[in-house]
Amino acid sequence: MKKLNSLPLAAKIFLGLALGIVAGVCFLPAPQLAVDYIKPFGTIFLNLIQFIVVPIVFFSIICGVISMKDIKKVGSVGVKTLLYYACTTAIAIAIGLAIANAFRGLFPVLTVSDLTYEAKEAPTIMETIVNIFPSNIIKPFADASMLQVIVASLFFGFAIILVGEKAQPFASFVESVNEVCMKIMEMIIALSPIGVFCLITPVVAENGPQILGTLTIVLLAAYIGYILQAVLVYSTTVKAMGGVGIRDFFKGMGPAMMMAFSSASSVGTLPLNLECSEKLGARKDIAAFTLPLGATINMGGTAIYQGVCSLFIASCFGVTLTMPQMLTIIFTATLASVGTAGVPSAGMIMLAMVLQSVGLPVEGIALVAGVDRIFDMGRTTINITGDAACTIIVSRLEEKRGAKKLSKN
Numbered sequence: 001m002k003k004l005n006s007l008p009l010a011a012k013i014f015l016g017l018a019l020g021i022v023a024g025v026c027f028l029p030a031p032q033l034a035v036d037y038i039k040p041f042g043t044i045f046l047n048l049i050q051f052i053v054v055p056i057v058f059f060s061i062i063c064g065v066i067s068m069k070d071i072k073k074v075g076s077v078g079v080k081t082l083l084y085y086a087c088t089t090a091i092a093i094a095i096g097l098a099i100a101n102a103f104r105g106l107f108p109v110l111t112v113s114d115l116t117y118e119a120k121e122a123p124t125i126m127e128t129i130v131n132i133f134p135s136n137i138i139k140p141f142a143d144a145s146m147l148q149v150i151v152a153s154l155f156f157g158f159a160i161i162l163v164g165e166k167a168q169p170f171a172s173f174v175e176s177v178n179e180v181c182m183k184i185m186e187m188i189i190a191l192s193p194i195g196v197f198c199l200i201t202p203v204v205a206e207n208g209p210q211i212l213g214t215l216t217i218v219l220l221a222a223y224i225g226y227i228l229q230a231v232l233v234y235s236t237t238v239k240a241m242g243g244v245g246i247r248d249f250f251k252g253m254g255p256a257m258m259m260a261f262s263s264a265s266s267v268g269t270l271p272l273n274l275e276c277s278e279k280l281g282a283r284k285d286i287a288a289f290t291l292p293l294g295a296t297i298n299m300g301g302t303a304i305y306q307g308v309c310s311l312f313i314a315s316c317f318g319v320t321l322t323m324p325q326m327l328t329i330i331f332t333a334t335l336a337s338v339g340t341a342g343v344p345s346a347g348m349i350m351l352a353m354v355l356q357s358v359g360l361p362v363e364g365i366a367l368v369a370g371v372d373r374i375f376d377m378g379r380t381t382i383n384i385t386g387d388a389a390c391t392i393i394v395s396r397l398e399e400k401r402g403a404k405k406l407s408k409n
Contacts, residue, residue: 009189009190009192009193009255010251010254010255010258012192012193013192013193013196013254013255013258013259014254014258015193016192016193016194016195016196016197016200016262017196017197017200017258017261017262019197020196020197020198020199020200020201020204020262021200021201021204023038023197023201023204023205024200024201024202024203024204024205025204025205027201027202027204027205028204028205030205031202031205031206033205034201034202034205034206035202035205035206038198038201038202039198039199039201039202040198041194041195041198042195042197042198042199042201042202042263045188045191045192045194045195045198045199046195046199046263046265046268048188048191049188049263049265049268049271050144050267050268052181052184052185052188052271053144053267053268053270053271054140054141054144054146054149055177055181056178056181056182056185056270056271056274057146057149057150057153057270057292058141058149058152058153059153059174059177059178059181060178060181060182060274060284060288060292061150061153061154061157061288061289061292062153062156062157062160062174062178063174063175063178063284063285063288064157064284064285064286064287064288064289065153065154065157065158065160065161065285065289066157066160066161066171066174066175067284067285068285069161070161071158071161073398074154074157074158074289076398076401077286077289077290077394077398078289078293080393080394080397080398081289081290081293081294081390081394084237084389084390084393084394085294085297085298085300085386085390086334088229088233088234088237088298088300088386088389088390089298089299089300089303089333089334090303090330090333090334091229091233091300092225092229092233092300092301092303092304092307092382093303093304093306093307093329093330093333093334094307094330095225095228095229095232095233095304095307096222096225096303096304096305096306096307096308097307097308097310097311097326097329097330098307099221099222099224099225099228099304099307099308100221100225100307100308100310100311100312101311102221103217103218103220103221103308104311104315106217107217107218107221107311107312107315107316108215108217108218109315109316131147131148132147132148132151133148133151134148134151134152137152140152144267146267146292146295146296147296147297149292150292150293150296156174160174185271185274185275188271189271189272189275192255192259192272195259195262195263196258196259196262196263199262199263200261200262203262203373203374203377207371207373207374215368215370215371218308218309218312218368219371219374219375221308221312222304222305222308222309222375222378222379223378225304225307225308226301226304226378226379226381226382229300229301229304229382229386230250230382230385231246233300233386234249234300234382234385234386234389235249235250235389237389237393238389238392238393241393241396241397242281242389242392242393242395242396243281243396244280244281244392248280249280249389249392252276252279252280253276253280253385253388254276255272255275255276256269256272256273256275256276256384256385256388257381257384257385259272260273260377260380260381260383260384260385261377261378261380261381262377263380264373264376264377264380265380266294266295266296266380266383266384266387267295267296269295269380269384270291270292270295273291273295273384273387273388274287274288274291276388277291277387277388277391277392280388280392281392281395281396282388282391282392282395283395283398283399286391286394286395286398287391287395290387290390290391290394291387291388291391294383294384294386294387294390294391295383295384295387298383298386298387298390299350299379299383300382300383300386301378301379301380301381301382301383301386302350302379302383303333303334304379304382305351305375305378305379306329306333306350306351306354307329307333309351309365309368309375310329310351310354310355310358310360312367312368313355313360313364313365313367313368314358314360314364316364316367317360317361317364319360321358325358328357328358329354329357329358332353332354332357333350333353333354336349336350336353336354348365348369348372351365352365
């Protein structure tokens, strides 16, 4: 028992994940038992994370803005963050399309005559802009609307900077509350190995036969795309621009990636991602801003999923996508990642938008909806890895910017 307690958190989470997969295989003959008696404990763990994540985002962003002491600096960090997310999302969907084209001859051709799928309507750009501004102070917290929470925290942070000395007591209060929230987060994260076990076991028990079924090749194509995005895009940009080695990056991100894989929740992984990013050299004030923003709008993994699924659905309908159509998919998915930010089931809405942009029936989503959870586990892992990569890079760039200013003075 002492040896188990002395293990690092990453090893404990990996152990929980491995045992969960083994337990899930054992429950394959009776998956309902895993759903009824193990899944509830995983849900409790996720509820605890969701309980603390909104206060952490709100107070940590305020603390981050206060520590920057300059509204222009916040703007500089924001621009760099958005550019990184947009560029890597475009690269991600290009990778997804390239992998799907390579696997197209191996994709199964499924029956499409009886398909039905009701696509949720995507908000317009103006609706998205309007919706990020909260109408009252309570609603964003009650609804866990991350974009609105981010906007509210930015207003509070900017106001504290502008008020100056008179706001110091309130700033000290915010910092104290933030420390308390972080301690609660540490207590919840200590339960991660158990939470991961309870989350992954019912997933394997329920989806085991489907993983080995007709969509195996489609899932394989998506996961190859996920791996390429993580290795070729995120880890290499972190090495080149953030000064963190590829091996060190993945080793440091291990706990957050395993948590994301088992929970399929970017927001739920946010506290652990904050911890991992800071250990890899990300500045606390920048991580407090870029990670919550990334958990809402960065969808690199989702973009790969869309590239693979759009070509698979097209092949089932007997349609061969042209190069202009593929470029349309890249453009649409990149814009949609921001346009659907903070919207529930954003991945499905984005896929519907992508299919409509090239004239494919949205009913095709029904072909992949059955194993969406398996796709989601991988794409969430890639999404949070991209968030961390961006945070480390922006931290390094801001350090260089600060050093240049000091040398000039």
